[in-house]
Amino acid sequence: MILVFALVLALVLAILATAHWYVWRRLVRDTTAPGTGWRRAGTAVFIAGPLLAVGGLAGEQAGLPHALARIVAWPGYLWLALFLYLFLGAVAGEVVRPLLSLWLARRPEPVPAAPATPAREATPAGAAPPVENTSEPVPNKISRRTFVSRVAGGAAAAIAVGTVGAGTYSTLNGPTVKRITVPLAKLPRSAHGLRIAVVSDVHLGPVLGSGFCRRVVDTINATQPDLIAVVGDLIDGDVEDLAGSVEPLRGLRSRLGTYFVTGNHEYISGVEPWVAKVRELGMQPLRNTRIELPGFDLAGVDDVSGERDGGGGADFAAALGDRDRTRATVLLAHQPVAIHEAVEHGVDLQLSGHTHGGQLWPGNYIAELANPTNAGLERYGDTQLYVSRGAGAWGPPVRVGAPSDITVVELASRQA
Structure with missing residues (x-):
């Protein structure tokens, strides 16, 4: 097992190193002259960037x-996002470069105007005629290949920086509120219009701290929900390090309370200390159990990753096995893949997160392959599944094509 892990790690590192060399070649080597300050600066960036990224990813797990870890994480994580779009831009440039070269080759060369011939002075008899100086200064001129490389590389860099800048601003500005209405056949008239604020994947850690947490709390409270559902991946780090970052969560307010289920990152960071911490902050963990609320049952299961991490994992039978199936049931489960068990147990609505909606385009295509639903509301038999894109971001504090959200799910009774 260790040998397999080492081989996979070596393969991943080799691919990343090759990708960095390729982008460096296109954006630095092909656009600058050897020995210049521009080339040295560009090369330094392509050396420091991946090193900081490794430091950001390893971070506190490596004992920092x-x-x-916060100081290293910011530039390291941002480099990961920037490099993704530099790489995509360099690949797109492979199409642009030959087209631009062909266009330049077909352009007619400008014909320089003939210089005016000054009037010659009379030459004295017997004297040799004056020798004309026909040499002209040659301006500094770059090759067509270098010019094309600079245009393609400059465009790729500008688009990458702009994309990451906009995605960072959008993420740090906090999630927007999304509202949907979900009709449940078994929901009684008395529970019609009940509003659940769904928040997932906040990922408080070395990058997103207490200020971001406060924005999330204020956004949730402004919706005046009846119930708050925190569906996992609240944090990235140890309780001791992030105690201040999560403190604003104590201010969450709703009529029926705040409920929490674990995500895979709680298991990575230490599930038992974090369950105790969220309870101390005023949330009620639902660990493979359910409670009866007015008009419906609310159930929650631990994340499925707990099975391999030694923490127990999801137990659907314990949470749903002996319930009254005439009552509507809402299930909180971090990963959308729990939908298959939810269907078997007759759940009416499952609320999940985990996917981030892909977070960084084109990651949405990968997320769609790995999950039954990437984002939004879909039906599986008699069970509906809603997947939030999440409020925060993992790794780079950047979102592109997958805006963050807090979703207010309004339950509707068909008897109303």
Whole structure:
């Protein structure tokens, strides 16, 4: 097993190193002259970027103090997002470069105007005629290949920086509120219009801290929900390091309370300490159990990753096995893949997160392959599944093509 892991790791590192060399070649080597300050600066960026990214990803798992991990994480994670779009831009440039070269080759060369011939002075008899100086200064001129490389590389860099900048601003500005109405056949008239604020994947950690957490809390409270459902991946890090970052969660307000289920990152960061912490913050963990609320049952299961991480994982039978099936049931489960068990147990609505909607385009295509639903509301038999894109971001604090959200799910009774 260790040998397999080492081989996979070596393969991944080799692919990343090759990709970095390729982008460096297109954006730095092909656009600058050897020995110039521009080439040295560009090369330094392509060396420091991946090193900081490794430091950001390893971070506290490698024993870095939390304060140092925060310093390394910001540039390291941003480099990951920037490099993704630099790479895509360089690949797109392979199409642009020959087209631009062909266009330049077909352009007629400008014909320089003939210089005016000054009037010659009379030459004295017997004297040799003056020798004309026909040499002209040759301006500094770059090759067509270098010009094309600079145009393609400059466009790729500008688009990448603009994309990451806009995606970072959007993420740090906080999630927007999305509202949907979900009719449930078994929901009584008395529960018609009940509003559940669904928040997932906040990922408080070395990048997103207490200020971001406060924006999330304020956004949730502004919707005045009846119930708040936190469906996993709240944090990235140890309780001791992030105690201040999660403190604003104490201010969550709703009529029926705040309920929490674990995500895979809670297991990575230490599930038991975090369950105790969220309980201390005023949330009620639903760990393979359910409670009866006015008009419906609310159930929650631990994340399925707990099975391999030694923490137990999801137990659908414990949460749903002996319930009254005439009552509507809403299930909180971090990963959308739980939908298959939810269908078997007759759940009416499952609320999930985990996918981030792909977070960084074209990651949405990968997320769609790995999950039954990437984002939004879909029906599986008699069970409906809603997947939130999440409120925060994992790794780079950047979202492109997958805006963050807090969703207010309004339950509707067909008897109303």
